[in-house]
Structure formats: structure tokens, C-alpha cells
Amino acid sequence: MSSITHDSKTVHEESGLLKQPKSVWAVFFASIIAFMGLGLVDPILPAIADKLEATPSQVTLLFTSYNAVMAVAMLITGAISSRLGIKWTLLSGIIVIALFSALGGLSNNIWSLVALRGGWGLGNALFVATALAAIVSLSNSGTAKAIILYEAAIGLGISVGPLLGGWLGGISWRGPFLGVATLMIIAFIGLSLFMPKAASKSSKKSKTSLADPFRALKHRSLLVFGIAAALYNFGFFTLLAYAPFVMGLDEHGLGYVFLGWGILLAITSVFMAPKLQEWMGTVKAMCTMLTLFALLLLVMGIWTSVQWVVIVAVILAGALLGNNNTLITTAVMNATTVERSTASAAYSFLRFIGGAIAPFMAGKLAELYNSHVPFIVGAGFVLVSVLFIWFNHTHIKHVDEVESAH
Known part of the structure; x- marks a missing residue:
């Protein structure tokens, strides 16, 4: 279990999505800025x-270095957060983001x-992995609603980011970097004020080791979802990193x-x-969305x-x-009994x-062939992720059973 708990929380006492403690909203706001x-x-x-x-292709390395460092750093976030505590891990991540963006x-x-x-x-890895655990743990509305809140923060951050980037970037390309540094200072103040002191103390009973994430991947269901996400991210980051070069805006x-x-x-x-989850089930809905995304990339x-x-x-x-x-x-979150x-x-x-691989690959494919190839290759990777999920369906079908139990 996470180091932060609510003794009074039961399934019957779960409250609505918007009725959250101040600490959840502080993490929510900081997550928007981080994303x-x-x-x-x-x-x-x-x-x-x-x-x-x-x-x-050199410019797309801005995504590659960001994601590569984040991928490796994700392996140490558990060991750090179980020693520093959730609050100080989040604050450390914010400081690193502010420093390097400035x-x-x-x-x-x-x-x-x-x-x-x-x-x-690196800063984002410390923040992102811990923020999800923090919102789920501090929330009083249950895991499913807490995840929706976290995804909403991601969505708002990703949507406001380009608008702010375009506005500040119109003044100077340096503007967005300095803007994030400023906003992270505001997020630091918010978390310092509203995160409970209990959140800064890690549980003495269980300190996460560096080997724990690798042990977690022994769970076939978690491995399947991780590999599927890596494959579909080839499409995601081809769109994110290369599409700006072909729109002519x-x-x-x-x-x-x-x-x-x-x-x-x-x-x-x-x-x-x-x-969609309620109507089709998690796995079937996921495969449907990914298939449609592959077709969109093909277009x-x-x-x-x-x-x-x-x-x-x-x-x-x-x-x-x-x-x-x-x-x-x-x-x-429902795939295994491993700590979230x-x-x-x-x-x-x-x-x-x-x-990490996709952005640079997209830029290189365009340079070697033409601007059509990155999107077609991205579509291929996304379709492979769908096939991979279906071939491993027996290892992940329990996810839908867990959801229906909730």
C-alpha cells in the first residue's frame, strides 16, 4: 500500500470527483504545469x-533526451520517494524542472x-511517477476517479502548454522555457503549503529498492501493457514531434x-x-482507440x-x-498487486x-526518404501494439474483472 492512507475511507464513503482535499488540488495544479x-x-x-x-531530426532530440532520461530515471523514483517521502520527492522534481528549463x-x-x-x-520523472501515487493516495474518491483526475491534469497541461508555448514562442523561442521555470516556482509554493506533513514521511516498514521495478515486470500483465505503450508511443511522439514540421504554420x-x-x-x-470502459471493457476499448489512431496516422x-x-x-x-x-x-493500476x-x-x-526513440526516428526517416514515411511507420507501430495486446489477451483479461468488481 502507499505511504499515505485515509482510515475513514471505505468503498461506500467514496465522494465525488471534485470533492477533494486541498493537497490533491495542489498536486493537480503542479501536474498541469509539469505536463x-x-x-x-x-x-x-x-x-x-x-x-x-x-x-x-536534431530538434526532435529535444523529445528524445527528455523521454530517454525520464525512462531510466523512472527506475529510481520508487527508491527515492520511499526514502524522501512523496512530498519531498515532488518538490525535488519541481526544483529540477525549474532549474533545467530556465x-x-x-x-x-x-x-x-x-x-x-x-x-x-529527470525532474519530470521524479514528479510524474510520484504525482500519480500521491493523487491516488490522498484522494477520497477511490482509485478510478483519482486516475481520471490525474489524466485530466495531464490533458489540461498538454492542452494549455502549446497555447502558452505559441504565445511566448511568438516573442522568442526562449520564452516557453523561462515561462515553465516561473510556473514551477508557483507550483513549489502551492505544494509546500498544502501537502500534509504526513506526506513528507516515508513508511519505515517498506523502502523500495532499485530492483523493485524490474521485479514488477515479472508480472506478465504489467509487461504486456508496458510494451504495448512503448509501441503506441512511436505513433504518439511521431505526431507530437514531427507534425509541426509539415503543417506550415x-x-x-x-x-x-x-x-x-x-x-x-x-x-x-x-x-x-x-x-467506453463501462460499455466495451478496458482491453477492447483500448484496442479500438489504438486501431483508430493507427488509421489516422495512415491518413x-x-x-x-x-x-x-x-x-x-x-x-x-x-x-x-x-x-x-x-x-x-x-x-x-489494476494489473497487479504490486504497489502502485x-x-x-x-x-x-x-x-x-x-x-525516446520515436521522435529522432521520425526526423531521420523524413530526411532519408520523405515527409510521408514517419507517419506511415508510426501507424505500423501502433497496429503492432494492438496485435501484441490481443496475442497476450489471456494475461490481461483479469483487468476487466477487477474493474467490474469496483
């Missing part, structure tokens, strides 16, 4: 390439910026496109995903040179990814490996 970092650089990718005289805003060449984005990824235009994408992601993750690959097709496809993809993110996160923070770290390690 802004994902979409914030989207509108300024072409501008960075222009100002720092970099190729598209330094990124002051850098003068693409390689130093890529390295600093890696440092940003300025910073503000890209900001609005990804705002639309993020809004649909946020709305579907909160309101539509639970309905982008065929009509890459038609601006409006790419723009509409990017925005619509938000709905499919919003649904899938909630479905797969819920599935991971450890399960999240193990799953995230695999997931972000896909997110």
Missing part, C-alpha cells in the same frame, strides 16, 4: 531549428539545449492546433473513457502535403489518445523508451 513541458515546445520546434541552425531558455546551441531537456526529463498557429488536440485529449480522458502519411488534412487529423488524434491514456493507466508507485515506474520505463 505543460510536453506540449510546450511543439509550437517552437520549427523556430528553434531556424534560430539555432539545426535540422528537424537554463534551457538561456542556452545558445542545439546540443546544450538537448542536454538540458534531458535534465528536465507559425508559432501561434501551431499553438492553436495543439490546443485543440489537448482540449479533446482532456475532455475524452475524463468524460468519455469511463463510458496523415498519405495526405501529408494537404495542410487541412494534417491539422484536422492532429486535433482528432487528441480524442483517441485521451481515451487510450486513461484506459491504459487504469489497466496498469512501483507499477507506475516499471510501466513508465517501458513507455518512455518508445517515446
Whole structure:
């Protein structure tokens, strides 16, 4: 179990989604800002390439270094949080994000910026893995609703990020980096004030070891979801990192496109995903969303040179990814009896490996062949993730039984 508990909480006493303690809202707000970092650089990718005289594949390394460091760092987050406690792990993550994003805003060449984005990824790993465990543990509305709240924070962060990135990026490409640093200072103050002191004390009974995430992956269900997420992230990050280069829009235009994408992601993750889960079951709904996403990427690959097709496809993809993110996160939380923070770290390690390889691969494929190929290859990876889930259905079907029991 997590180190933070509510003795009075029972299944019958679970309250509504919005009736949460101040500590949950503090983590929620900080999560929004942390996830802004994902979409914030989207509108300024072409501008960075222009100002720092970099190729598209070099610029996509801003996603690669961020995700690669985050993937590896996910393996140590459990060991750190079980010693520092949830509160201080979150605050440490915020400090690291603020520091590296500020330094990124002051850098003068693409390689130093890529390295600093890696440092940003370390801070995000400390924050993200712990934030999910914190919201689930501190929430008084049950695991399923807590996950929806967490996904809503992701959606809001990802949707507001590009808008802020486009607005600040229109002034200077450095603006979004310095803006995140400022917002993280506000998040630090909020968490310092509202997170309970109990959250800063880790349980003396169980300190997580560095080997725990690897042990967790011995659970076939968790391994299946992790590999499936790594595969579908090839499509996700191809869209996120390479689509800005083919839309032919300025910073503000890209900001609005990804705002639309993020809004649909946020709305579907909160309101539509639970309905799909109820109607189809977690695994079947997940496979349906991923199949539709693969088809959308294929459309982008065929009509890459038609601006409006790419723009509409990017925005619509938000709905499919919003649904899938909630479905797969819920599935991971119910896949095993492993402690949630450890399960999240193990799953995230695999997931972000896909997110690390995909952006650079997309840029390179475009340079070697043409701008259509990255999206077609991304679609192929997403379809493979669907096939992988179905071939391993016997190992994950219990997830739907756990959900129905709740």
C-alpha cells in the first residue's frame, strides 16, 4: 500500500470527483504545469531549428533526451520517494524542472539545449511517477476517479502548454522555457503549503529498492501493457514531434492546433473513457482507440502535403489518445498487486523508451526518404501494439474483472 492512507475511507464513503482535499488540488495544479513541458515546445520546434541552425531530426532530440532520461530515471523514483517521502520527492522534481528549463531558455546551441531537456526529463520523472501515487493516495474518491483526475491534469497541461508555448514562442523561442521555470516556482509554493506533513514521511516498514521495478515486470500483465505503450508511443511522439514540421504554420498557429488536440485529449480522458470502459471493457476499448489512431496516422502519411488534412487529423488524434491514456493507466493500476508507485515506474520505463526513440526516428526517416514515411511507420507501430495486446489477451483479461468488481 502507499505511504499515505485515509482510515475513514471505505468503498461506500467514496465522494465525488471534485470533492477533494486541498493537497490533491495542489498536486493537480503542479501536474498541469509539469505536463505543460510536453506540449510546450511543439509550437517552437520549427523556430528553434531556424534560430539555432539545426535540422528537424536534431530538434526532435529535444523529445528524445527528455523521454530517454525520464525512462531510466523512472527506475529510481520508487527508491527515492520511499526514502524522501512523496512530498519531498515532488518538490525535488519541481526544483529540477525549474532549474533545467530556465537554463534551457538561456542556452545558445542545439546540443546544450538537448542536454538540458534531458535534465528536465529527470525532474519530470521524479514528479510524474510520484504525482500519480500521491493523487491516488490522498484522494477520497477511490482509485478510478483519482486516475481520471490525474489524466485530466495531464490533458489540461498538454492542452494549455502549446497555447502558452505559441504565445511566448511568438516573442522568442526562449520564452516557453523561462515561462515553465516561473510556473514551477508557483507550483513549489502551492505544494509546500498544502501537502500534509504526513506526506513528507516515508513508511519505515517498506523502502523500495532499485530492483523493485524490474521485479514488477515479472508480472506478465504489467509487461504486456508496458510494451504495448512503448509501441503506441512511436505513433504518439511521431505526431507530437514531427507534425509541426509539415503543417506550415507559425508559432501561434501551431499553438492553436495543439490546443485543440489537448482540449479533446482532456475532455475524452475524463468524460468519455469511463463510458467506453463501462460499455466495451478496458482491453477492447483500448484496442479500438489504438486501431483508430493507427488509421489516422495512415491518413496523415498519405495526405501529408494537404495542410487541412494534417491539422484536422492532429486535433482528432487528441480524442483517441485521451481515451487510450486513461484506459491504459487504469489497466496498469489494476494489473497487479504490486504497489502502485512501483507499477507506475516499471510501466513508465517501458513507455518512455518508445517515446525516446520515436521522435529522432521520425526526423531521420523524413530526411532519408520523405515527409510521408514517419507517419506511415508510426501507424505500423501502433497496429503492432494492438496485435501484441490481443496475442497476450489471456494475461490481461483479469483487468476487466477487477474493474467490474469496483
